[in-house]
Amino acid sequence: MRTFLQVLHDIDTEYLYTPATFYNGLGHAPLVNLAGTNEGSCRVFTYALLVNLDEQQTLQLFAEHYQHVLDHPDGVDHPNVRRFMLDGWPGIRFFSSALQVRPS
Template sequence: MTLQDYLEQVKSNPKSADFKQTMALIDEYYQFSPASFKNGEIYNEAGTNNGSCKIFALGLLKELSEETTLALFAEHYFEGVLNDPEGDSHQNIRNFMKTGWSGIAFDSEALQPVK
């Protein structure tokens, strides 16, 4: 499945997303360079929270909606966060739910298309 096909599938059926597949497709289509990024009140140093870094960077590059971007976190969003709304796990997901794209800022480019 191509990345574009996968994104279309997730847009039409958000719960079809799989975190490992999301990561594998990002790695297939992009060269990842760890980057520091701000997510609301959270500052993530380069090399930490690489999964969140990759998904948020992809969301910005592809101009994905906040809903589709959250769906790309798959089980971490649908099970880990939505099933535990008062919990404190997955802070990057929880912050993004509050601040959306206005809270995301990267210090450098995290993803470059593979040539």
């Protein structure tokens, strides 16, 4: 199993990253991730959208962080993973694209 850092490395090998604001969650209190914060989650969610991954495939990209959430369901850490587990893709909203394919 790849680690989260390996996933990010693989994404960064293929894509140029630009910080982007995104919301995670439905309802009146989504998690607001301002550009430059939670950049790992920003990369993973953007990548997963670009390559049309489903929720489970996307969660697998969070590697050990996803496993930690599964092992500690009552915890409060990794809020983007926890919220995505609840609301899935309907809860993710980006305001600009964070990834561009690297020129060859």
